[in-house]
Amino acid sequence: MSTETDQGYSAAGEVGAVRARRTMSENIWRGLKKAPPTAWFGMIVISIYLFLAIFAGILAPYGEEEVLDAAYLPSWFDADEDFPWDPRFLLGTDQLGRDMLTRLIYGARNTIGIAVATTALSFGIGGTLGVLVTIRPGFFDQLISRFVDVLMAIPGLIFALMLLSIFGSTVTNLIIIIAVLDATRVFRLSRAVAMNVVVMDYVEAAKLRGEGLMWIMRKEIIPNIMPPLVAEFGLRFCFVFLTISALSFLGVGIQPPTADWGSMVRENATLITYGSATPLFPAGAIALLTVAVNFVVDWFLHKTSGLRDEH
Amino acid sequence: MHPVLRTVLQRLGLGLLTLLVVSIIIFSSLIFLPGDFATAILGQAATPETVAAFRKELGLDEPAFIRYFDWLRGALVGDFGTSFSGRSGGSAGAVRQVADLIEPRLYNTLFLAAMTAIIAVPLALTLGIMAALYRNSWFDRAVNAATLTTISFPEFFVAYILMLFLAVKFDVFPSLANVSDTTPFGERVYRCMLPSITLTLVIVAHMMRMTRAAIINLLASPYIEMAQLKGVSRTNVIVHHALPNAWAPIVNVIAFNLAYLVVGVVVVEVVFVYPGVGQLMVDSVTSRDIPVVQACALIFAATYILLNLFADVISIITNPRLLHPR
Numbered sequence: 174m175s176t177e178t179d180q181g182y183s184a185a186g187e188v189g190a191v192r193a194r195r196t197m198s199e200n201i202w203r204g205l206k207k208a209p210p211t212a213w214f215g216m217i218v219i220s221i222y223l224f225l226a227i228f229a230g231i232l233a234p235y236g237e238e239e240v241l242d243a244a245y246l247p248s249w250f251d252a253d254e255d256f257p258w259d260p261r262f263l264l265g266t267d268q269l270g271r272d273m274l275t276r277l278i279y280g281a282r283n284t285i286g287i288a289v290a291t292t293a294l295s296f297g298i299g300g301t302l303g304v305l306v307t308i309r310p311g312f313f314d315q316l317i318s319r320f321v322d323v324l325m326a327i328p329g330l331i332f333a334l335m336l337l338s339i340f341g342s343t344v345t346n347l348i349i350i351i352a353v354l355d356a357t358r359v360f361r362l363s364r365a366v367a368m369n370v371v372v373m374d375y376v377e378a379a380k381l382r383g384e385g386l387m388w389i390m391r392k393e394i395i396p397n398i399m400p401p402l403v404a405e406f407g408l409r410f411c412f413v414f415l416t417i418s419a420l421s422f423l424g425v426g427i428q429p430p431t432a433d434w435g436s437m438v439r440e441n442a443t444l445i446t447y448g449s450a451t452p453l454f455p456a457g458a459i460a461l462l463t464v465a466v467n468f469v470v471d472w473f474l475h476k477t478s479g480l481r482d483e484h
Numbered sequence: 485m486h487p488v489l490r491t492v493l494q495r496l497g498l499g500l501l502t503l504l505v506v507s508i509i510i511f512s513s514l515i516f517l518p519g520d521f522a523t524a525i526l527g528q529a530a531t532p533e534t535v536a537a538f539r540k541e542l543g544l545d546e547p548a549f550i551r552y553f554d555w556l557r558g559a560l561v562g563d564f565g566t567s568f569s570g571r572s573g574g575s576a577g578a579v580r581q582v583a584d585l586i587e588p589r590l591y592n593t594l595f596l597a598a599m600t601a602i603i604a605v606p607l608a609l610t611l612g613i614m615a616a617l618y619r620n621s622w623f624d625r626a627v628n629a630a631t632l633t634t635i636s637f638p639e640f641f642v643a644y645i646l647m648l649f650l651a652v653k654f655d656v657f658p659s660l661a662n663v664s665d666t667t668p669f670g671e672r673v674y675r676c677m678l679p680s681i682t683l684t685l686v687i688v689a690h691m692m693r694m695t696r697a698a699i700i701n702l703l704a705s706p707y708i709e710m711a712q713l714k715g716v717s718r719t720n721v722i723v724h725h726a727l728p729n730a731w732a733p734i735v736n737v738i739a740f741n742l743a744y745l746v747v748g749v750v751v752v753e754v755v756f757v758y759p760g761v762g763q764l765m766v767d768s769v770t771s772r773d774i775p776v777v778q779a780c781a782l783i784f785a786a787t788y789i790l791l792n793l794f795a796d797v798i799s800i801i802t803n804p805r806l807l808h809p810r
Contacts, residue, residue: 323505327785330747335781338769339513423766448652456641463636
């Protein structure tokens with residue numbers, strides 16, 4: 174700072190100096206420090222889930238489909254004198270005698286992986302189409318918008334059930350069907366926010382300069398609509414994750430022997446009637462992740478849009 | 485013609501058009517079936533003649549649009565054709581009408597949905613108004629935090645927690661909701677209690693938050709300040725001044741959530757082994773019984789569209805600005 178005062182005042186110098194003082198990681202850290210405790214809780218929970226999902230193969234004590242002992246051994250939670258807890262299995266065993274903890278850890282990888290892939294695909298389809306029709310409005314805009322209106326009039330879970338009964342329940346079909354159904358909502362949002370950006374002068378300038386469709390989309394529009402889309406990604410992830418879990422729970426989603434939280438609830442559901450909490454572990458894992466993502470999205474929306482509620 | 489009437493008619497027309505297009509989509513899904521489907525349904529032992537007869541019965545030898553109008557005409561009078569199940573034996577007597585499968589279950593599902601609505605709607609409105617009345621108090625904060633959490637939980641998690649505590653640990657309600665035609669009304673209500681509480685918890689949160697937001701929004705308007713300055717009590721301000729103008733958003737969110745019940749009911753019916761349309765649909769998806777799946781999908785989609793249409797119309801005709809145009 175002292176060198177600048179020696180040479181006299183320069184606005185560009187001051188702006189440059191302030192910008193140079195903080196690196197990007199420092200800026201992110203400053204933002205994080207201001208985050209409310211709920212957002213911190215959410216971020217920590219998400220990191221733990223990601224860690225478990227990535228290192229599932231190393232962290233899990235047994236193999237994903239390894240049958241180890243008798244079925245339905247009690248967890249540390251439910252054990253009593255009649256059903257002593259086996260220290261080899263912290264959370265007991267499932268209906269085939271596989272270790273519950275191992276299945277839970279592998280479930281993190283499978284369930285979250287499939288949900289992230291589906292959400293990414295739905296953003297790829299919905300986001301691209303939504304931005305494209307705002308740059309080139311007209312016949313295709315009308316066609317796609319009306320088609321989306323009709324698809325959104327059918328409840329998602331019901332439509333997904335119907336399509337799965339026709340195409341069969343494989344993981345690929347599941348990802349494609351849910352991604353296409355969910356892309357309708359992404360399309361609506363990205364079209365709405367891109368509408369406001371596409372009328373800007375700099376987009377007009379880029380068009381006059383003769384830039385291509387893809388270039389305008391990538392360089393001019395997408396960077397300006399990122400914040401709402403990132404928040405929407407979190408929300409859509411929750412929705413997709415819950416839909417896939419519900420379908421797996423109903424027995425038409427991810428098929429055994431793949432470890433998946435929704436189907437694990439279904440497979441061990443009978444234990445509830447004996448007063449055991451085992452089926453609640455996978456169900457709770459789903460609930461906790463959804464709550465955590467919601468907390469982070471809430472904070473992010475608040476931060477980027479300056480939204481203030483009446484508090 | 486009154487402008488409101490015109491808007492309402494437009495909305496109704498658009499809704500019916502949507503319903504028609506949705507029925508076309510649901511019907512045309514049959515086209516995507518793999519070619520050997522007749523063989524798969526009838527079993528390996530089926531002769532070419534039976535396969536040909538089955539294809540003829542499905543109408544696969546006729547143009548698609550003729551089949552569609554036949555199907556739609558049947559659906560309008562409640563005839564959805566015959567189920568695929570029970571055909572592999574080859575006996576004609578085992579063939580069942582889709583309508584016979586659905587009818588008793590439709591009553592059960594509607595019963596559960598109606599019971600949930602009767603509990604959830606007054607509860608949500610009361611909680612919402614109370615939270616708006618005592619906003620920023622501990623009551624408001626507690627209700628807000630609780631509803632935010634129940635919104636993010638999957639239905640089956642809520643359902644199994646309730647089952648574990650209310651049915652197994654403390655024997656308050658039965659854990660399975662097995663009802664039949666002969667179950668008396670009181671017994672039926674008692675057995676439906678747990679599924680109904682689950683659905684209530686899932687939908688009350690959204691309705692309550694919207695009611696609260698709608699009322700708090702209105703409390704900032706000048707005529708409310710006027711009423712307060714006149715010395716009207718807090719309760720009176722909300723019930724007599726704010727609420728009449730808040731009806732449109734509230735009715736909208738109620739209808740939206742009742743439409744959401746349509747989806748939630750599927751999972752909850754499976755958890756509590758409740759003999760409703762949702763469970764029938766899931767079973768038919770597993771056994772790939774397409775006519776039943778199509779019929780269920782059409783019923784669910786129609787309910788969903790009609791409820792949303794109803795909400796639209798109500799919010800148009802209760803809007804004072806539209807009723808008295810300048």
